[in-house]
Amino acid sequence: MIRLRDHWFYLVVLAGLIVLPLFTDSDFVTAVMPSGLSGSALLHVFILMFFFAFMSQSWNIIGGFAGQLSIGHAAFFGIGAYTSTICYIHLGLSPWLGMFVAAGFTAMIGAGLGLISFHYGLRGPFFTLVTVAFAEITRLILLHWNFVGAANGILLPYSRDAGFWDFQFNGKEPYYYIALVMMLCSIALVAWVARSRFGYYLHAIRQDEDAAEAVGVPTKRCKIQAIALSAALAGLGGTFYAQYTQYIVPDDMVVGRVSVEILLGTVIGGAGTIMGPIVGAFILISVGEATRVIFEGGGTGISLTTLIQSDVGLAEKFSGYLAYLAGGGGGGLAVLLYGVLLIAVVLGMPGGVLPWLTRKRKSFAKSDKKGDS
Numbered sequence: 001m002i003r004l005r006d007h008w009f010y011l012v013v014l015a016g017l018i019v020l021p022l023f024t025d026s027d028f029v030t031a032v033m034p035s036g037l038s039g040s041a042l043l044h045v046f047i048l049m050f051f052f053a054f055m056s057q058s059w060n061i062i063g064g065f066a067g068q069l070s071i072g073h074a075a076f077f078g079i080g081a082y083t084s085t086i087c088y089i090h091l092g093l094s095p096w097l098g099m100f101v102a103a104g105f106t107a108m109i110g111a112g113l114g115l116i117s118f119h120y121g122l123r124g125p126f127f128t129l130v131t132v133a134f135a136e137i138t139r140l141i142l143l144h145w146n147f148v149g150a151a152n153g154i155l156l157p158y159s160r161d162a163g164f165w166d167f168q169f170n171g172k173e174p175y176y177y178i179a180l181v182m183m184l185c186s187i188a189l190v191a192w193v194a195r196s197r198f199g200y201y202l203h204a205i206r207q208d209e210d211a212a213e214a215v216g217v218p219t220k221r222c223k224i225q226a227i228a229l230s231a232a233l234a235g236l237g238g239t240f241y242a243q244y245t246q247y248i249v250p251d252d253m254v255v256g257r258v259s260v261e262i263l264l265g266t267v268i269g270g271a272g273t274i275m276g277p278i279v280g281a282f283i284l285i286s287v288g289e290a291t292r293v294i295f296e297g298g299g300t301g302i303s304l305t306t307l308i309q310s311d312v313g314l315a316e317k318f319s320g321y322l323a324y325l326a327g328g329g330g331g332g333l334a335v336l337l338y339g340v341l342l343i344a345v346v347l348g349m350p351g352g353v354l355p356w357l358t359r360k361r362k363s364f365a366k367s368d369k370k371g372d373s
Helices: 004-022 025-034 038-065 073-091 094-118 124-144 173-195 196-209 209-214 221-247 256-269 276-295 304-309 314-329 331-346 355-372
Strands: none
Touching: 004 038, 004 173, 025 196, 038 073, 038 173, 038 196, 038 221, 038 256, 038 276, 073 094, 073 124, 094 124, 094 221, 124 256, 173 196, 173 221, 173 276, 196 209, 196 221, 209 221, 256 276, 256 314, 256 331, 256 355, 276 331, 276 355
């Protein structure tokens, strides 16, 4: 049974997230946040956080609980987006219904992929290669299929008269709350999986698949169910992304970069945990947006060579160097710093941020008890 007093921190955070849209344009938020990161821009960042948290939870089922490394999750994401969009444009089906059609379709494709892979005993890197190949095949099909726009993608029809039933809104607040609800639903689903017999089976498969099979765990069936459920959630996420951006194209969706971004949230936060993907996605998006704002902001036109050779103090040179980076002179330095921070988290916190924090909290609690005695 869940006790609310054990989760007071998450409840406080949730309350803050619910009321956040009311204060994004306030003077306080404008003052404490970087320039340009308030109002709808701040809402956009949080929408990305919720969205990638949801997608990381979808990967957590197959990659975290079942221990099957999939680097082709973007394929399910893209298929879901295209399915609901085609149903909306060509059949007039509301995206609210189309997203469940997309979820069912991606679940069947995921189950088929799992059936083929696990029937032939593919494990470890071999299953990973199958998912990579599947994603690339999917991308090539969408890239050359004229019915779905081929390389040009699909631009969703937009109308100012459209509303809830069309999943189109003039402001970002509705998308914010929809993404928040999707994230909360994914947490509830993963919590149910973690505490169910199915979840225990997946945990056993992750620890030692041969041993699990020896004691009667239906490993093949459980892995197929896991990838089907994981794919269904990714399909739901694809529908939301399509409706939020109003434009989908294969080379932006069904690519390895998207798959890596999805799984990184789980790996950084803590694979196989309930809240790990949420924590990981929040960290990744925060770091990514912070580096973008710091190193890719407004320009100054300053020359790095002139700055280095100038006869000024070290502190002033450092300040000028930051201004140079903000002017776009840093090139890919923002991405490099992003990668360094990720490596630091992986090396310094094995198992993810959330398990590391849990261990620290328990060690502090033990220390306090020893001190009291």
